[in-house]
Amino acid sequence: MELEKRIFKDKAYFLLAKMIKAMANPRRLEIIDLLGQGEKSVEEIAGETDMSIANTSQHLQVLKAANLVEIRRAGNYIHYRLAHEGIYKSWQALRELGLERMAEMEKLVKDFREKRNTLEALNIDELLSRMKSKNIVVLDIRPAVEFKNGHIPGSINITVKELPAKLKKLSKNKEYVAYCRGPFCVFADEAVNILVKKGFKAKRLIEGFPEWKIKGLPFETI
Amino acid sequence: MELEKRIFKDKAYFLLAKMIKAMANPRRLEIIDLLGQGEKSVEEIAGETDMSIANTSQHLQVLKAANLVEIRRAGNYIHYRLAHEGIYKSWQALRELGLERMAEMEKLVKDFREKRNTLEALNIDELLSRMKSKNIVVLDIRPAVEFKNGHIPGSINITVKELPAKLKKLSKNKEYVAYCRGPFCVFADEAVNILVKKGFKAKRLIEGFPEWKIKGLPFETI
DNA sequence: CAACTATTCAATAATTTTATTGAATAGTTG
DNA sequence: CAACTATTCAATAAAATTATTGAATAGTTG
Numbered sequence: 058m059e060l061e062k063r064i065f066k067d068k069a070y071f072l073l074a075k076m077i078k079a080m081a082n083p084r085r086l087e088i089i090d091l092l093g094q095g096e097k098s099v100e101e102i103a104g105e106t107d108m109s110i111a112n113t114s115q116h117l118q119v120l121k122a123a124n125l126v127e128i129r130r131a132g133n134y135i136h137y138r139l140a141h142e143g144i145y146k147s148w149q150a151l152r153e154l155g156l157e158r159m160a161e162m163e164k165l166v167k168d169f170r171e172k173r174n175t176l177e178a179l180n181i182d183e184l185l186s187r188m189k190s191k192n193i194v195v196l197d198i199r200p201a202v203e204f205k206n207g208h209i210p211g212s213i214n215i216t217v218k219e220l221p222a223k224l225k226k227l228s229k230n231k232e233y234v235a236y237c238r239g240p241f242c243v244f245a246d247e248a249v250n251i252l253v254k255k256g257f258k259a260k261r262l263i264e265g266f267p268e269w270k271i272k273g274l275p276f277e278t279i
Numbered sequence: 280m281e282l283e284k285r286i287f288k289d290k291a292y293f294l295l296a297k298m299i300k301a302m303a304n305p306r307r308l309e310i311i312d313l314l315g316q317g318e319k320s321v322e323e324i325a326g327e328t329d330m331s332i333a334n335t336s337q338h339l340q341v342l343k344a345a346n347l348v349e350i351r352r353a354g355n356y357i358h359y360r361l362a363h364e365g366i367y368k369s370w371q372a373l374r375e376l377g378l379e380r381m382a383e384m385e386k387l388v389k390d391f392r393e394k395r396n397t398l399e400a401l402n403i404d405e406l407l408s409r410m411k412s413k414n415i416v417v418l419d420i421r422p423a424v425e426f427k428n429g430h431i432p433g434s435i436n437i438t439v440k441e442l443p444a445k446l447k448k449l450s451k452n453k454e455y456v457a458y459c460r461g462p463f464c465v466f467a468d469e470a471v472n473i474l475v476k477k478g479f480k481a482k483r484l485i486e487g488f489p490e491w492k493i494k495g496l497p498f499e500t501i
Numbered sequence: 502c503a504a505c506t507a508t509t510c511a512a513t514a515a516t517t518t519t520a521t522t523g524a525a526t527a528g529t530t531g
Numbered sequence: 532c533a534a535c536t537a538t539t540c541a542a543t544a545a546a547a548t549t550a551t552t553g554a555a556t557a558g559t560t561g
Contacts, residue, residue: 070305073377081303083292133507147372155295
């Protein structure tokens with residue numbers, strides 16, 4: 058009886074640990090974070106994460122074996138996506154834990170943002186209240202595909218590359234809030250840095266689009 | 280610039296992975312789960328998890344290095360506790376993920392509960408609505424110390440060991456709901472099994488006391 | 502069906518993780 | 532302060548994880 062109990066517990070915790078181990082790797086966390094934007098091919102994932110194709114594939118196999126991702130075949134390409142929303146939510150909870158409780162993590166983010174004039178970031182709740190009153194322009198600094206799959210209503214899609222050319226169309230009387238994929242995505246930081254240096258009033262949103270969506274807030278697609 | 284961006288991401292995901300790796304081990308998950316009941320000494324943890332003292336201590340060092348647990352010295356004993364509530368919440372989210380999405384996990388739990396007449400379990404919400412209407416008796420099947428640190432209001436503390444002797448004091452007209460530490464804790468299963476075999480109407484609560492508390496529901500101490 | 506493309510597989514070496522053992526340490530108690 | 536207790540440390544061997552390389556595979560296209 059006591060033995061049976063131990064066997065049950067051993068198996069249960071082993072299975073859970075197996076799943077968590079599949080997450081517990083920097084590369085795979087980056088992949089999970091990225092797939093929060095929607096499905097991507099192996100090639101795209103490798104490109105975005107600066108990994109070799111073979112290594113990317115291997116990590117994807119680990120995630121697939123743990124039922125964390127699913128695939129869709131389209132022509133020569135295989136598209137990977139998160140197997141369900143709960144996976145991104147768990148990642149979000151863990152990321153939150155790290156951001157709030159690890160001193161090293163706090164320092165890392167602070168140092169990075171300090172150099173890029175993005176220390177004064179705002180969160181989703183703050184954005185929501187400001188959107189009502191102030192003349193705020195929300196900028197979505199992600200690739201066009203991701204913008205199309207869903208974005209904050211009223212936001213304007215400009216990538217970091219396009220931004221310098223489009224500066225003259227922006228008014229200096231407005232306040233800009235740039236967002237991208239999430240807390241570890243740096244597109245918004247780069248955009249804010251460019252804007253602030255040119256004399257615009259700009260801040261980044263701490264969270265990204267996935268957090269907006271998971272919060273149940275309305276979003277537009279095209 | 281691109282390089283700096285990569286270095287930032289590498290460091291960020293590495294730090295997160297380090298923390299998650301500290302969780303991603305069956306023994307350490309069991310420790311985290313156990314510490315959800317409140318602080319315990321190394322000896323107690325080793326006893327509850329059937330590990331050697333040295334091995335337990337080693338795993339505790341890993342958890343401490345990741346800032347997941349804190350210590351309190353009292354006499355010769357060192358008491359470990361979770362460093363904050365968010366850690367148990369994250370564990371809960373991950374456990375949920377596994378319970379809902381891993382076929383192996385579902386089978387494991389089902390097989391175990393089938394043998395113990397605890398397949399027909401109820402969850403906290405169901406218990407709450409039944410507590411209002413029916414003549415339900417809630418049994419807390421945990422060690423007395425844990426009961427003292429907090430329990431569902433009105434619940435009666437009976438351990439598995441004590442139960443057979445106390446059966447005659449229980450009425451067959453009531454319905455019994457047994458709870459313990461959480462989904463992987465088997466005290467409640469054992470209690471329900473004994474009760475059902477003796478002709479009582481009994482079910483287990485799927486969740487345990489930590490889930491009750493984290494939900495913000497009222498609890499009694501003493 | 503041959504050439505091509507995206508992805509996976511297999512083999513390897515380097516690194517990390519784990520449990521076990523027994524010794525060392527910090528702190529308490531008589 | 533000597534004996535004792537709970538915990539940690541250190542050394543080890545076995546097992547697992549990781550990135551790299553190049554070959555193999557599945558599927559598409561002309």
